[in-house]
Amino acid sequence: KAGVTQTPRYLIKTRGQQVTLSCSPISGHRSVSWYQQTPGQGLQFLFEYFSETQRNKGNFPGRFSGRQFSNSRSEMNVSTLELGDSALYLCASSPRTANTEAFFGQGTRLTVV
Amino acid sequence: GQNIDQPTEMTATEGAIVQINCTYQTSGFNGLFWYQQHAGEAPTFLSYNVLDGLEEKGRFSSFLSRSKGYSYLLLKELQMKDSASYLCAVSHNSGNTPLVFGKGTRLSVIA
Numbered sequence: 666k667a668g669v670t671q672t673p674r675y676l677i678k679t680r681g682q683q684v685t686l687s688c689s690p691i692s693g694h695r696s697v698s699w700y701q702q703t704p705g706q707g708l709q710f711l712f713e714y715f716s717e718t719q720r721n722k723g724n725f726p727g728r729f730s731g732r733q734f735s736n737s738r739s740e741m742n743v744s745t746l747e748l749g750d751s752a753l754y755l756c757a758s759s760p761r762t763a764n765t766e767a768f769f770g771q772g773t774r775l776t777v778v
Numbered sequence: 779g780q781n782i783d784q785p786t787e788m789t790a791t792e793g794a795i796v797q798i799n800c801t802y803q804t805s806g807f808n809g810l811f812w813y814q815q816h817a818g819e820a821p822t823f824l825s826y827n828v829l830d831g832l833e834e835k836g837r838f839s840s841f842l843s844r845s846k847g848y849s850y851l852l853l854k855e856l857q858m859k860d861s862a863s864y865l866c867a868v869s870h871n872s873g874n875t876p877l878v879f880g881k882g883t884r885l886s887v888i889a
Contacts, residue, residue: 669820698876707881708821708865713874720874755820762873764808769820 667692669770671756677776683744686773690737690758697739698763699731702753702772711754713763714739721763746777780804782880784866789886790856798851798883800866808871812840812851815863815882824851824864853885861887 670689678684690697699711710723714733731741737758743750753774757767781803790796802810809828813821827833827842827849839852853860863884867877 696876700879708867708879710876710878713876715874721876757876763876764869764871764873766811766823766826767867767877769822771820 669756669758669768671754671770671773673773674771675774675776677778678746679778680746680748682746683742684746684775685740685742686754686756686775688739688741688756688758688770690739690756691768694758694760694768695737696759696761696763697733697737698757698759698767699739699741700755700757701725702755703751708755711741715761715763743775748777751775751777780868780870780878782866782868782878784864784880784883786881787884787886789888790853792856792858792887792889794856795852795854796856796885798853798864798885800849800851800880802847802849802866802868802880804847804868804870804878806871806875807844807847808869810840810842810849811867811869811877812849813865813867813879815865817862821865856887858887858889861885 698713700708713721733739753772755772756770784800812824815821825840832841863882865882867879
């Protein structure tokens, strides 16, 4: 069974640009969560989707958005990039409920210059 | 809200035993996960505790005390490959609420 796949693995963007990251969950998993990981703050929750609906949202500005498609694949978008958005963005999928074991992708390393 | 604390860094010697602690304050506690994350890689599942007590899995064991809001991960017979970050994560009893992670403990195993 294929794991969680995130693309791209690495991205370099300049301030003010926007970026879209993609996540394909494990086949059959319907819950997809996104996290931002930085050395100082650890893993911080961005949002969670289930059956194309956002069920939970973390404490991030509106520049961060996401969506989920009918095949459970998910994308997150960050607009008007800031230097502080440089981080590892991790996607995790779970079979049904978000409070069970999360299976993580390798992440997308975003660098904003 | 939820508050999860774990030490930032620890160092231990190859072959030794190390205990990584995690304390949490949360309402609606459902269970506690431990994940291992090597540098540049995805976090991977190590253990899950929902009841009080010790769960042993090979060289790794995890303990939970729900009344004290306390867990620890015990690593025995340390190997160099155990150098990684160890994340504890709290599960809420609402199925809609994703796991909340501590900031992680970076463990360095030295010869």
